[in-house]
Amino acid sequence: MGVQFLRKASVWTFKLLHECWSDGQPAELSQRLSGVFQDVLQDTAVKSTDSYRAFAASGFHPVSAGIPWLPAGSLVGIPPNFDSTVEDKKGIVDHVVVxxxxxxxxxxxxxVALKEALTFSPEAQKFAIAREVVYLQNGSPLAMAVVAPVCLAGTCLCGVGIKIALGLSTGPTVFRGICNLTVAAAGLIFYYVCYDAVTYYLDCKADRNAATVSKDYARGGVEFYDKILSRNRILRALMGKEGMKMYAPxxxxxxRYWFRIKYTPYTYRRDLIVNILRELQA
Incomplete structure (x- = not known):
């Protein structure tokens, strides 16, 4: 009972952090976006649609959390700009962006340029939501959560093994301390490398699975990442020095942060889907 409560609490904490508010109240997901979400669940062959719930999220692109096959289920946040169309930009201009x-x-x-970059076609919207759904289907949040304890256990075992091999188990405290610090530093680097590698793999896997649903989804994926890149270039210009620190040209x-690659490059993800689209059209 306690574990189930913690799982539900963590999922709803995620919702509180990402929820979109309007007039002092949590914004409700529009009927149109609720329908799009159900279409995506059907297209991605979700077995139990009750395990996935959508809500109106802040930000510019979908977010997700949870593990579908656990009692708490999972949540997918859909941003207000997804309620906009080429003909009607109300989902964007009705919100203040500072x-x-x-x-x-x-x-x-x-x-005008930012508004255009934030307006997605129905295909791009479906792809963006689908990649979050398949990300959850693959158990990606669980895989990400496992990285830290596995690396910690590996570091501890390596530390013990090295001290035994070097005969430091009963040696001087100073040498044991140096050994422990060295192993801890190596373990931390190993954790960062593993975490980034798993992130990269899971991101690409979610993109690939969403793009292979159909040609329309693949076309939507190309548009989605094209517009994200366009949006980021616009934000880079609007934000000045901060933008130049955050976004590449x-x-x-x-x-890149020293030896780390914390984010899967959007250009690579777009090119991945371009190749998938070519294969589907061949």
């Missing part, structure tokens, strides 16, 4: 303390003027050149998030 950058560097200044509200975005949707009628300015930058505002290509529109990727700056992924």
């Amino acid at each position: 950058i560097n303390g200044k509200e975005v003027d949707w009628e300015s050149n930058e505002g 290509s529109g990727n998030l700056f992924p």
Whole structure:
């Protein structure tokens, strides 16, 4: 009972962190987006649709959390700009976006370009939601959670083994301390490398699975990442120095931190789906 309560609490905490609010109340997901979400569940062959719940999320692209086959289920957050269409931009212009303390003027050149980058076709919307659904289907949150304890256990075992091999188990405290610090540092680096590698693998797997649902989903995936790159380039210009620190000229998030690659490059993910689309059209 206690474990189940903690699982439900963690999922609903995620919802509180990402929930979109309007007029002091949590925003409700529109009927159209609820229908799109159900279509995606059907297209991705979800066995138990009751395990997936959608809500209106803040931000510019979908988010997700939870493990579908556990009692708490999973949540998929869909942002308000997904309620916009080429003909009607209400899902975007009805919301205030503040950058560097200044509200975005949707009628300015930058505002018009940003509005265009935040407007997705139905195919792109379905792909973006589908990649979150298949990410959850694959048990990706569980895989990410396992990385830390596995690396910690491996580091501890290696530390014990090295001290036994070098005869430091009963040796001077100073040497044992140096050995422990060295092993801990190596274990931390190993954890970062493993975490980034698992993130990269799971991101690409979710993109691949969502894109292979159909040609329309693959086309939507190409559009989705094209527009994310366009949006990031616009934000880079609007945010000034902060934007140049956060976004590369290509529109990727700056992924490299010393030996780490914290984010799977959007350009790579787009190219992956372009290749999948070519195969589906062949």
